[in-house]
Amino acid sequence: MIEGPTKTLQFMIEGADLSDITINQCTKVSRLISEVLDEKDYIQGDYSLEVSSPGIERPIIEYIDFKRFVGSKVKIKLINKYENKTSFTGIIKKCFDEKITFIDNKDSKVIVIPFALIDEAKLVFNGF
Numbered sequence: 001m002i003e004g005p006t007k008t009l010q011f012m013i014e015g016a017d018l019s020d021i022t023i024n025q026c027t028k029v030s031r032l033i034s035e036v037l038d039e040k041d042y043i044q045g046d047y048s049l050e051v052s053s054p055g056i057e058r059p060i061i062e063y064i065d066f067k068r069f070v071g072s073k074v075k076i077k078l079i080n081k082y083e084n085k086t087s088f089t090g091i092i093k094k095c096f097d098e099k100i101t102f103i104d105n106k107d108s109k110v111i112v113i114p115f116a117l118i119d120e121a122k123l124v125f126n127g128f
Contacts, residue, residue, distance in 0.1 A: 006048050011052075012058075013026065013029055026053065066095045073091055074092055074102075080117060088111070089106070099115065
């Protein structure tokens, strides 16, 4: 929830098979969430409810997300310098034992990074 003059409650939804989410699906989920929140009065006062898909360049937050997107191009920002890098763009090759193997776009070098060192990650759109 984002606090401010008006509280904003944000939900991102996606299909289990990573299929596209339609506006109609977002609307349906929004109505269902709104009914539950209003019925149980979970949030005091006025609030705004936002339901959307993660988008083409969606954030990758959990380790399991990296597993789901093996083969995809990602942009990575690290917590600390690792193998002389603080950020890079590359392809996810595999995930094993809480480590992620990437192929760096710049020099095609294989990089194995512990998940705990990743500060931010997002998919990179490759075009149609």
